[in-house]
Amino acid sequence: MSVPNPAPIKPVVSHPLNVIVATDCGSTTTKAILIEKVGDAYRQTYRGEAPTTVEAPFEDVTRGVLNAIAEIEELSGRKILDGDQIITPCRDAKTGVDIYISTSSAGGGLQMMVTGVVQNMTGESAQRAALGAGAIVIDVLASNDGRLPHEKIERIRTMRPDMILMSGGTDGGAVTHVVEMAEYISAAEPRPRFGATYKLPLIYAGNKDAQPQVKKILGEKAALVLTDNIRPVLERENLAPARNKIHDLFLEHVMQQAPGYKKLIEMAGAPIMPTPAAVGVIMETIAKREHLNLIGVDIGGATTDVFSVFEGLFNRTVSANLGMSYSISNVLAEAGLANIMRWVPFSIDEQTLRNRIKNKMVRPTTIPQTLDELQIEHAIAREALRLALIHHKSLATALKGIQQERTISDVFEQQQSGKTLIDMLKLDLIVGSGGILSHAPRRVQSMLMMVDAYEPLGVTRLSVDSIFMMPHLGVLSTIDEKAATDVFVRDCMVYLGTCVAPIGQGKNGERCADYVITFPDGRVDKGQLAFGDLRLIPLAGDQKASIAIQPVKQVNLGAGAGVSITREVQGGVVGLMLDGRGRPLQLPTDHAARVAALTKWYSAVGLYPTAS
Amino acid sequence: MAHSYTPGLTVTEHTTVRRRRMLSLPGTVLVTTGEEVRANQAVARAELPGKVYPLNLANQLGVAPDEIHEYLIKKAGDPVRKDEVLAENKPLIKWLKTEVRSPITGVVESASTVTGQVLLREPPRVLELLGYVDGRIVEVIPQQGVVVETDCSLVQGIFGIGGETGGEIVIAVTSPDEALTPRHLTADMKAKVVVGGSFISSDALARAKEVGVACVVIGGIHDKDLRALLGYDLGVAITGTEQVGFTLILTEGFGSIPMAGKTFALLSAHAGQQASISGATQIRAGVIRPEIIIPKQAGAAGDHGIAAMPQREGIRIGDQVRIIRDPLFGKIGEVASLPADLQKIPTESEVRVMEVRFADGTKAVIPRTNIELIEGA
Numbered sequence: 001m002s003v004p005n006p007a008p009i010k011p012v013v014s015h016p017l018n019v020i021v022a023t024d025c026g027s028t029t030t031k032a033i034l035i036e037k038v039g040d041a042y043r044q045t046y047r048g049e050a051p052t053t054v055e056a057p058f059e060d061v062t063r064g065v066l067n068a069i070a071e072i073e074e075l076s077g078r079k080i081l082d083g084d085q086i087i088t089p090c091r092d093a094k095t096g097v098d099i100y101i102s103t104s105s106a107g108g109g110l111q112m113m114v115t116g117v118v119q120n121m122t123g124e125s126a127q128r129a130a131l132g133a134g135a136i137v138i139d140v141l142a143s144n145d146g147r148l149p150h151e152k153i154e155r156i157r158t159m160r161p162d163m164i165l166m167s168g169g170t171d172g173g174a175v176t177h178v179v180e181m182a183e184y185i186s187a188a189e190p191r192p193r194f195g196a197t198y199k200l201p202l203i204y205a206g207n208k209d210a211q212p213q214v215k216k217i218l219g220e221k222a223a224l225v226l227t228d229n230i231r232p233v234l235e236r237e238n239l240a241p242a243r244n245k246i247h248d249l250f251l252e253h254v255m256q257q258a259p260g261y262k263k264l265i266e267m268a269g270a271p272i273m274p275t276p277a278a279v280g281v282i283m284e285t286i287a288k289r290e291h292l293n294l295i296g297v298d299i300g301g302a303t304t305d306v307f308s309v310f311e312g313l314f315n316r317t318v319s320a321n322l323g324m325s326y327s328i329s330n331v332l333a334e335a336g337l338a339n340i341m342r343w344v345p346f347s348i349d350e351q352t353l354r355n356r357i358k359n360k361m362v363r364p365t366t367i368p369q370t371l372d373e374l375q376i377e378h379a380i381a382r383e384a385l386r387l388a389l390i391h392h393k394s395l396a397t398a399l400k401g402i403q404q405e406r407t408i409s410d411v412f413e414q415q416q417s418g419k420t421l422i423d424m425l426k427l428d429l430i431v432g433s434g435g436i437l438s439h440a441p442r443r444v445q446s447m448l449m450m451v452d453a454y455e456p457l458g459v460t461r462l463s464v465d466s467i468f469m470m471p472h473l474g475v476l477s478t479i480d481e482k483a484a485t486d487v488f489v490r491d492c493m494v495y496l497g498t499c500v501a502p503i504g505q506g507k508n509g510e511r512c513a514d515y516v517i518t519f520p521d522g523r524v525d526k527g528q529l530a531f532g533d534l535r536l537i538p539l540a541g542d543q544k545a546s547i548a549i550q551p552v553k554q555v556n557l558g559a560g561a562g563v564s565i566t567r568e569v570q571g572g573v574v575g576l577m578l579d580g581r582g583r584p585l586q587l588p589t590d591h592a593a594r595v596a597a598l599t600k601w602y603s604a605v606g607l608y609p610t611a612s
Numbered sequence: 613m614a615h616s617y618t619p620g621l622t623v624t625e626h627t628t629v630r631r632r633r634m635l636s637l638p639g640t641v642l643v644t645t646g647e648e649v650r651a652n653q654a655v656a657r658a659e660l661p662g663k664v665y666p667l668n669l670a671n672q673l674g675v676a677p678d679e680i681h682e683y684l685i686k687k688a689g690d691p692v693r694k695d696e697v698l699a700e701n702k703p704l705i706k707w708l709k710t711e712v713r714s715p716i717t718g719v720v721e722s723a724s725t726v727t728g729q730v731l732l733r734e735p736p737r738v739l740e741l742l743g744y745v746d747g748r749i750v751e752v753i754p755q756q757g758v759v760v761e762t763d764c765s766l767v768q769g770i771f772g773i774g775g776e777t778g779g780e781i782v783i784a785v786t787s788p789d790e791a792l793t794p795r796h797l798t799a800d801m802k803a804k805v806v807v808g809g810s811f812i813s814s815d816a817l818a819r820a821k822e823v824g825v826a827c828v829v830i831g832g833i834h835d836k837d838l839r840a841l842l843g844y845d846l847g848v849a850i851t852g853t854e855q856v857g858f859t860l861i862l863t864e865g866f867g868s869i870p871m872a873g874k875t876f877a878l879l880s881a882h883a884g885q886q887a888s889i890s891g892a893t894q895i896r897a898g899v900i901r902p903e904i905i906i907p908k909q910a911g912a913a914g915d916h917g918i919a920a921m922p923q924r925e926g927i928r929i930g931d932q933v934r935i936i937r938d939p940l941f942g943k944i945g946e947v948a949s950l951p952a953d954l955q956k957i958p959t960e961s962e963v964r965v966m967e968v969r970f971a972d973g974t975k976a977v978i979p980r981t982n983i984e985l986i987e988g989a
Contacts, residue, residue, distance in 0.1 A: 149666040176677070180666075180727045187664040187721065187731050191637070213726055302848075321847055326895055330847030354835035355866040356938060361849050362771045362865060362895060366937040366982045367963065373938060374959040441960035609960055 015089045017480050021072065021080060021097045022472035023065050024275055025052055025104040025264075027302060028365075030061075032068035033472050034076060034097075035487055042486035047467060048072040052106050053260070060260035061106055062267065086267055101479065102268050103471040105275035106258070110135040110250055113161040115185070116142045117168035117177045122206070125231045126167040127395065129205070129239040131316045133246035134274030135163075136303070138320075141184075143168075143177045149184060156188035162254045164190065164200065164222070165242060166214070169207030171232045178206045182217040189221060192254075199223040201249040205230045205242040223253060237399060250274060270479050276305050276316060278474025282488065283307040283431065284314050285477060289485075292428040295392075295454070297385060298470070299434035301325035301364055304384055306392035310421045315396035319388040324381060324436050325364030332357050335383035342587050343379035343452065345598035346372065371608055374441070378449055381436045385453035393420040424457040425503075425558050431493075433465035444536070444574045444605050447496040451577065455585050457503050458558035459547075459567050462496040462574075495541050497572030501579040504555035505586070508532035512580040513551040520544060533580035534601040539571030547576070577605065621768040621863075621901060623875045623986070629764060629905060630750065634757035635741055641752050649743040651778050651888050651907075655758050656741040662734030665716055670728020672712050673701050677728030684730070686720045693717050698730065744776055745888045746907040765882060765906040767863070767875055769829070772891030772902025773842065773851045774859030778805075779826035781906070783883045785809040788876035791868065792830055794819035801825050805887050805904070807879045811868035817841055821857040827889045829879065829904060831864040831871035838866075852892030859891035861902045869942040872934065874986065882906045927985060933968060937982040944986070945970040 020035040020042075030053075034046040048071025053063040066084055073080050079095045080087060087096035112135040116123030119142035130137050138159055141152055164185065168178035185202070192200045202222035204214050211226050218224050228241040251271055265272055273281075276298070283296040287309035296307040302323040307316045321330040332340060337350060356376065360366060368374040397420050430450050432438075437446045446464050456462075469492050477484035502513050510531050517525040520543050529535065529549075539545055547569050553562035569576055581601070588594040602608060639658025649655055669684070670677040683699045686692050692714045700711045714732060721731040747762030782804045784796040792808030797819045806820065808830040814837040820828050839845050841856050863871050887906045894900040927933070927947060935943045948969040954962040955977065963979045970976070 150663060153664045153666075176727050179724070180729060183722070183724055183727060183729060183731065184664075184666070187666075187733075189661070327848050329845070329849070333845035333847045351834055351836060358835045358838075358846075358866040359936070359941065362862075362893075363936045363984070364895060367961065367979055368959050369937055369979055369982060370939055370958055439961070609958075 015098060017098045017483060019078075019090050019097045020476065020480075020483065021069060021086065021100050022469075022476060023068055023100075023102045024278075024468075024471040025061050025064065025102060025106040026275065026300070027106055028052055030064035030068045030106075031468065031472075032065070032072050033469050034072050034078070035472075035476070035483060037483075041490065042483040044467075044469060044487050044491040046072045046076040048075065060263070061104070061258065062260045062263045065102070065264065065267070088269065099269040099479070100267055101270045101472070101475045102264060103273045103275045103278040103475050104261075104264075110163070110246075110254060110274050111138050111161050112136070112163045112165060112246070113139050113141065113156070113159055113190075114165045115167065115181050116140065117144075117181070117206075118142060119145050121234070121399075122167045122169070122231050124395065124397075125237050125239065125399075126165050126205070126242075128237070128315065129167075129230050129242040130165050130246065131318060131395070132239060132277075132280065132314065133243040133250075134277030134280065134316075135246065136318050136320050141181065143181065153184050153188045156185055156190050160191055161200070162192060163246065163249055164202045165246065166202065166204045167206045167230050167242075169210060169229075169231075170234055171208045171229050173207055173209075175207055175210035175213060178210045179213045179217070182210075182214045186217045186221055198253065201225065201253045203227060203242060203245045203249065205245075208232075223249075225249065235399065247271075247273075247277070270475060273471075273475045273478075275471045276318065278471040279305065279433070280307055280314065280316050281474040281477055282470045282484075284309055285484075286429070286431065286488075286493075287314075288312070290429075293423075293426050294429040294431060295389070295422070295427060296431040297388065297433065297437075297450075299324060299381065299384060299388070299432075299436055301435070302327050304388040304434075306388050308392060308396050308422055310396075310423065310426065313396075313421060315392070315421065317388070317392040317395050319384075319391050322384045322388050322391075324377065324384065324434075325360060327361075327384075328364075328380060329357055329361040331380050331384045331387070334387055335380075339383050340376075340379050342594060343382050343598070344375060345595055345602060346375075347591070347595070348372075348376070371610060375608065377436065378440075378445060381449050382453045385450065389422075389454055393422045396421045424455070424460075427456060427460050430454060430456065430460060430462045431465070432463070433468060433470055435468070437464050438466065438468050442607065443494065443496055444607055447499070447574045447577065448602075448605060448607060451499050451501070451579060452585065455583055456499050456501055457583055459498060459500050459565075459569060461498045461570055461572075463572070464494050464496060466492055466494045495570065495572035497539060497574040497576055498569040499577045499579055500547065500549065500557075500569070501581075501583055502529070502549075502551050502555045502557050503583040504551070504561070505582045506531035506552070506554070511552055512555055512582075513549050513557070515550075515578065516548045517576070518546045518548075529578050529580040531580055531582055532597070532600075533578070534604050535578040535580070536574070536605040537576040537578065539569070539576045541570075541572045543571040544568050545571070545576065574605075621770060621984070621986075623767050623872065623878060625765050625878060625881075626908070627764065627766050628761060629745075629766060630759050630761045631744055631747075632757065632759050633741055633744060634753070635739065635755075638755040639739070641754065641756075641758060643749050643752070643758060645749050645752050647749045649747060649749060649760060651743050651746050651886075653743045654740040655743045655749070655760070656756075658739045658741075659736035660739050662718055662736050663716075664721065665718075665732045665734075667698070667712065667715070667730045667732060668728055669699050669712055669723070669730050673699060673710055675701070675728075678725040680723060680725060680728055680730070684723060686714075688720050688722050690720050691718070692720055692732065698732075742776075744890075745905050746886075762905065763908045765878060765908075767829075767878060767904040769861035769863050769893075769902040769904070770865055771849060771851075771895075772859060772861040772893050773838075773854040774827075774856060774891035775852050775854075776888070776890045776892075777826045777859045778886060778888045779803050781805045781807060781879060781883050781885055781887050783807045783880050788831065788873055789870035792816050792828070797823050797825070799823060805829065805889060807876070807883075808871075809876070810870040813837065814840055817860075825858050827859040827861065827891070827904075829861045829863065831862070832867045832869040833860070833862060834868075835866050849893050849895035851894075852890070854891075859889055859902075861889070861891055861904065864942060865936070867941075872944065872986070879904070885909065927966070927980075927983075932986040933966075933983040934986055935968065935976075935978055935982060936984045937979075940976060940978070943968075943970060945976075948975055 050067030114126035123142040550564040751759035790809035945968040
């Protein structure tokens, strides 16, 4: 089973941290933020960004870091740089910072290949270990993956991962298959992506009895590291040791090879974390602190990361080719045109839309200038978010292939092992991050994009990362939890509000549920929610209201069909959204009816300027 | 942002480019620093280890893995021919004899007593790395490759498919806004670099393939025609390995878009000359754009002192820019003003903008991220 994210070793910081500069070196942009202690609390005060400089002609990631920090210098009037050095610690009120920290996903992030014996058992465990450590898994090889041995070898040869994680077999079990995989890897002589001369880091986390053979076969050919089995027994996953090794090797090997990272590591006062690992730390911290089940998403230009914490279990997946710029055309390819068009409240011919999407792909830094273009991008985002969650659900599962104890009540359920852990009815909070969600011109746009894509059930709270600073806060939390929490609560997390969505279907206009909302000032709002209604009720971020809902007999709000519920709901910058569109959400198939429905909904919540 | 501008595509009559030519695995460099090389000349060579074929001997012979050495006729390191007996058992009754024959010609790489597998490897394949451009070697990276430098004219496209090729430049249309149709593509264009105008249709693509052109350079294409040409919907712009019969380079984008006048004029001025072409595109950090390199012919006039493109510090009033997003996609104008403050655009986003003046004197306010500098001016 999945385990908490391993945090890097805490660095010793001898001086008080009053001024902190943090960067995230993304694949295209390096984002810097300045955090300062104002009174008793830490606040994020300035922000700067510059193009990332991992690749030619610069080939030195620190150039982009210094440029982004220089922008903060300009804006804040604080002198932070002395040539290409960061002044630490603070010399006076306007000179230097107490620490510099960073995360990185530049150069394509950490790309790993994992191997297992049985694809949906040790193969999946290895995949979860790598993903949880912030990697992009470029392939999962398993003895039963359906590929012929020579095809496996060809595959290992042609991919150039940064690292390989080998798993397979329970401790004390048969060694044959895992040794066979080691032989394939050895025959393929895999080479790393960066640096022609260094050995590829390879972690072996399989059956401990096979360690001597694996060492014999691969010891000379790779930088082999042996660690505890990630699946010591079938019923238990032990991912932490492998994840820790991935982090160590990422810093010791991969980062050392990437252009300029040696310098970056020296500049930083804490270990550099892979960006998704840092975001994972933050998501897990929120879930733990508030005892919540949550889903977090970071939708970027190239990839979409999904994080979840359910009943304390952390999982992360990355959909490597779902994104809003570089990968926008792949969203079209995977979702299909009809699925994107269903969210667009006007007519556009297929050829024009396809050409527009491809033009965004080849010029990924452009932004929508007209409202139509914005609505098309929001439609694509809904599909990218939806597909990434489907991917996440398929991997965030209970362990597969294990014996289950069944009671008499389970006999008729025929539930298979490996059921997804994502239960939308138990979901408390959705956290959105990434350009399209963080920078949407109206916050209600972010909220509805997530509601449409995820179709939350019952009562669910939603929030967004204000300006994309979760990675920075993730790494900060490893050295100063108070500073990270202060900034997270005050400047990072923007609570959008709460969505109340009954489960069930009905004819448009028919009664779905009756509700009574009691506001903090004692005011009471009684109303009826009809099928096909989308309603927005203002409720400020610092306010809580009580909502009592009586659904009609075929409708469920989590307590059972026709059973009423009473809940305390939290407001937000958007408010309380009552979603009577039904679950699963079904849009009219007829074009004119669909456009009319979308126009009605978008107008009801004031989604776009013309609809307000 | 301090440096908020989109670096554009280079279209320049004279520059010096360096191209790093690297083997995918260590090998032998065949040239020396200072040597003049031709585009089609091998500059380095490597032996790609042959394919590996695992064979589970223990299963086939019905013996335990740790016993296989007793049955092996060929040992690790031995050469083996296809159908040659690799291993056999020695039963008391001859009829029960099992022979395991090699499925390939190659060598026995290893035999494992843990898995009972024998790994056979095919002979290595020789990989030759070509110079790609006519030029001179300025750096040799031992065992790995070389850097070739050439004085040339350079046109970068926005997107391409297909790998490296080359050929004589031929202009098939009379103006940059004329579409390339099947009638423009004649049999004598075989193995040539055909320059069209604004657009190529699916029937013209089919004709280009039939004629056997080396490359088509065109303003735009419809996405649906690209999909038909590739046989799939391209998800991410990482290309260079497609095999559609020719290399395709778009200079402007998707749709019907007249080729920029400067690009068309430059290519027209070099009609009849040899060009080196790459369709490889990678739209990621460290972007790779498709390119047309026209090396300067010996004795041609020009400044040979430029070693690299100068680094632009930012955009200035008067710079030529191309708008790269609807509703004015493809229009070219010059920067009229650069307001410092953020401005609200129709989407309600507050962004940095610039004012662009067009040839007819009209002006438009455009987000800075939606323009592209026309570089190499």
